Amino acid sequence: MSATKQHILVVDDEPDFVAYLKAILEEDGFEVTIAFDGEEALSCVREMPPDLVTLDIDMPRKTGVLFYRQMKSELRLRSIPVIVVTGLRRANEYAGPFVERFFEVGGLPLPEAYVDKPVGRDELLSVVKEKLTVTEAAVQS
Amino acid sequence: MREGSGPTSLLVEYLAAVRHPRGDESAAGAAAGAPVAAMGRHASAGEDLAVMSQRRWPTWALRALWHGATGFLFGFVVLHPIAMVIFRWFDPRLAPGMDGQGPASLMSPILHAFRPEMTSMGLVFGLFSAAIALVEGHYRGRLALQRDQLARQATLLGEKNERLVRLEQVNRRHTQFMVHDFKGHLATIGGFADVLLRKKTPTQDPAEIEALTRIRRQTQRMAGAVMDLLEFARLEKSPALHRERTSISKLLETVAADIALPTHLGKVEVGSSHLDCPGVTVDTRLVERVLVNLVSNALKHNRPGTRVVLDAQPASDSRAIAFTCTDNGHGLSEAAQATLFKEFGTSPNTDCEDSTGLGLAFCKKAVEAHGGRIWCESSEGQGARFIFTIPLEPKGESNVSN
Numbered sequence: 001m002s003a004t005k006q007h008i009l010v011v012d013d014e015p016d017f018v019a020y021l022k023a024i025l026e027e028d029g030f031e032v033t034i035a036f037d038g039e040e041a042l043s044c045v046r047e048m049p050p051d052l053v054t055l056d057i058d059m060p061r062k063t064g065v066l067f068y069r070q071m072k073s074e075l076r077l078r079s080i081p082v083i084v085v086t087g088l089r090r091a092n093e094y095a096g097p098f099v100e101r102f103f104e105v106g107g108l109p110l111p112e113a114y115v116d117k118p119v120g121r122d123e124l125l126s127v128v129k130e131k132l133t134v135t136e137a138a139v140q141s
Numbered sequence: 142m143r144e145g146s147g148p149t150s151l152l153v154e155y156l157a158a159v160r161h162p163r164g165d166e167s168a169a170g171a172a173a174g175a176p177v178a179a180m181g182r183h184a185s186a187g188e189d190l191a192v193m194s195q196r197r198w199p200t201w202a203l204r205a206l207w208h209g210a211t212g213f214l215f216g217f218v219v220l221h222p223i224a225m226v227i228f229r230w231f232d233p234r235l236a237p238g239m240d241g242q243g244p245a246s247l248m249s250p251i252l253h254a255f256r257p258e259m260t261s262m263g264l265v266f267g268l269f270s271a272a273i274a275l276v277e278g279h280y281r282g283r284l285a286l287q288r289d290q291l292a293r294q295a296t297l298l299g300e301k302n303e304r305l306v307r308l309e310q311v312n313r314r315h316t317q318f319m320v321h322d323f324k325g326h327l328a329t330i331g332g333f334a335d336v337l338l339r340k341k342t343p344t345q346d347p348a349e350i351e352a353l354t355r356i357r358r359q360t361q362r363m364a365g366a367v368m369d370l371l372e373f374a375r376l377e378k379s380p381a382l383h384r385e386r387t388s389i390s391k392l393l394e395t396v397a398a399d400i401a402l403p404t405h406l407g408k409v410e411v412g413s414s415h416l417d418c419p420g421v422t423v424d425t426r427l428v429e430r431v432l433v434n435l436v437s438n439a440l441k442h443n444r445p446g447t448r449v450v451l452d453a454q455p456a457s458d459s460r461a462i463a464f465t466c467t468d469n470g471h472g473l474s475e476a477a478q479a480t481l482f483k484e485f486g487t488s489p490n491t492d493c494e495d496s497t498g499l500g501l502a503f504c505k506k507a508v509e510a511h512g513g514r515i516w517c518e519s520s521e522g523q524g525a526r527f528i529f530t531i532p533l534e535p536k537g538e539s540n541v542s543n
Contacts, residue, residue, distance in 0.1 A: 016329050027340075087324075120332075
């Protein structure tokens with residue numbers, strides 16, 4: 001692990017939930033930036049690429065799916081792992097089974113992980129850490 | 142939901158249609174087409190009559206006159222001569238002067254019936270027949286009208302039913318979204334309580350910590366109940382499971398350590414026979430929820446200090462795992478056991494008010510979705526043991542792996 005704090009971008013339109021994720025992650029020693037929609041998130045990642053993004057799907061202005069496509073189509077940002085944090089898979093019995101297909105487009109890499117809302121602290125942290133170490137190992141090799 | 146399309150307005154519309162079937166053209170207009178086609182001749186006759194009866198008395202009087210006249214003619218021209226033939230056949234002396242053989246023996250009494258001196262007899266027959274025709278016509282008319290009304294009401298009811306089904310579907314979807322939102326909010330509240338609890342410093346007020354613990358427990362419990370509600374609805378529609386491999390001890394330990402359990406009311410322990418059990422492929426979330434429900438029931442419905450033991454062992458035929466949740470509380474009467482697993486049927490002798498009554502019904506549904514069985518062994522004053530089995534070989538259900 002690097003000496004500097006690892007940087008995570010949390011994207012979700014529900015401010016309280018964002019604050020919750022931020023509290024959990026900061027408590028565990030991560031540096032957290034927040035964005036409330038895809039538009040904002042896109043400018044955030046362009047300005048300062050984070051080490052990891054947690055992404056909600058259903059957001060105003062620009063949905064998580066659109067943000068994901070645009071981010072992953074920029075080569076510079078492609079290697080940033082994305083964890084999709086959504087309630088859609090469980091909440092919506094109609095769209096639920098298709099949520100993962102939203103991201104299967106244009107030969108872009110798939111999201112690194114899915115986490116269902118509501119998410120517990122331990123679950124989130126374990127997934128975040130796992131994905132961070134995987135990408136770190138990939139960068140080093 | 143649209144304005145004025147709620148159940149109340151449906152009821153009003155329906156009552157209006159039932160009470161004023163003839164006057165309510167707007168309601169009946171659209172509906173009339175279908176029953177006419179469906180009911181054929183009767184319905185159109187009824188329709189006719191319904192229209193006629195709106196024109197007050199002259200029409201029904203004319204109708205009665207028509208029934209009476211045709212009845213009279215029938216009596217006079219048909220019944221009376223036939224009666225003469227029959228009378229003659231019974232006793233030839235009744236009609237003297239009617240001689241003849243062969244066809245003539247049939248014709249002469251008929252002709253006799255139209256002789257002037259027989260007019261009074263013809264009148265008697267005619268009036269008698271007219272009376273019957275009138276009564277028959279009256280009831281036939283009423284029957285047609287009723288049939289028509291019935292057909293109309295059936296169509297109306299069918300339409301309302303369709304609308305209700307649609308509304309119910311919309312409602313269900315909305316509820317699902319709403320309930321899911323609740324779950325998210327509750328998880329955020331509970332999560333923040335958790336964050337605060339984690340930050341506790343030695344100087345922090347113990348009352349504050351306790352309050353936070355309570356907040357966390359209550360929100361988690363509520364989130365659990367909300368989740369059960371969602372799962373219950375989902376299982377009712379399709380018993381598809383998200384199976385995954387897990388070990389029994391992991392399941393039991395997770396449940397025993399669940400922060401949503403009212404452990405301040407008693408003690409939860411994990412027994413030791415589960416160590417002999419092989420791993421299982423189950424919907425972990427569902428089985429955990431079943432166990433949590435059983436444990437929190439045992440804690441809530443008994444005196445504080447109750448001891449609850451969770452355990453599992455291979456069933457006698459070793460094709461299933463039997464999970465047990467045993468408590469040393471006051472047990473259940475036979476009457477209470479009978480209604481135990483019914484939806485919204487809470488035990489009458491509990492002193493607990495906050496039970497929704499869905500818990501055990503949910504448990505039953507979840508266990509049955511796994512192909513297992515759930516039951517209770519208890520006698521009053523002896524504690525209670527809830528047992529459910531989960532087959533080791535899943536079979537006969539759509540298996541959705543997550």
